[in-house]
Amino acid sequence: MAVTTSQGQQNLLRELIQKTYVFRGFSEEWLAGYFSPDTMQREKFFSSRTIYTAYKPGQPLETLYAIVAGGPVIVRSTPLDRVIAISYPGGCFGMRNLNVGYGTVRGGFPCAVEAYKTTHVISMKMAAVQRLYSESEVFRQRYDFLFELREKFEYHLLNCSAYPPQAVAALLRALIYQERELGNQPDPEGIFHFDLPVDIIARACQLNGRTVEQVLKGLHSIGVLVTLKEDHGSDWLRVTNPELLKEIYATTRDKVDWWPLR
DSSP states (O other): OOOOOOHHHHHHHHHHHHHOTTTTTOOHHHHHTTOOGGGEEEEEEOTTEEEEEETOTTOOOSEEEEEEEEOOEEEEETTTOOEEEEEOTTOEEOGGGSSSGGGGTOOOSOEEEEESSOEEEEEEEHHHHHHHHHHOHHHHHHHHHHHHHHHHHHHHHHTOOSSHHHHHHHHHHHHHHHHHHTTOOOOTTSOEEEEOOHHHHHHHHTOOHHHHHHHHHHHHHTTSEEOOGGGTTSOEEEEOOHHHHHHHHHSOGGGOTTOOOO
16 A cells, blocks of 8 residues: 655655664655654754663653764763763664563663764654564564664673773774674775764773773774874774784783783
8 A cells, every 4th residue: 555755754764764774675665654754753962962861660762763873872871870882873772761572671770871972863653663563574673683782782891801902892893793783884995983982982991081092092003993084183983903803802911912001
């Protein structure tokens, strides 16, 4: 059955299909049968703004957010103020607080979900997401996979040792795995691009900012990271050698010879 869509709705559906993992490759006309104009909208979140507090007892979300530009969006745990999730364009957030899929059995301590930098999202009402989850096997598999990726991301953070090179390598490997599995990266030259401020790395790895800067300097020196001309004064990290990063992640502190502190 054909569904008539407005131009604004068509634009939002097209963005979801072209720019996000869970909706990638779907038919625009088919997807319009689930998302009417009153169930989705474009929103802009400004930097350092808390979007919502996750895991409030008895207060599930009513909205799924798909990131289409900007970011990252981070999740900060309490009381240690540790970053436990980082989402970039192409990904979604909010699913672990929706009464859909695994969200119905998930719980946790209150965490702030924050737009670290200005972020553009398409928000979708839970009822529409729930219906799509029930009726589309492809969407259901992709949606459930978001839970798996979040679990694996937190697993990498649990393996952050107190040794700074391994801690930063653990975070970068978590991001590489996440973005590769979502189909967002690497670029045609095999480079992974992350807008990743030192402050986020420090909070995720439980290090101070100065230590993180020294680790990044060492990673540049051995060719794991590369600086492009447009990176001057920016927070972008370009990972060119994930395999060498894997060695740092798995090695003992005696073998990271570029790190000066023993």
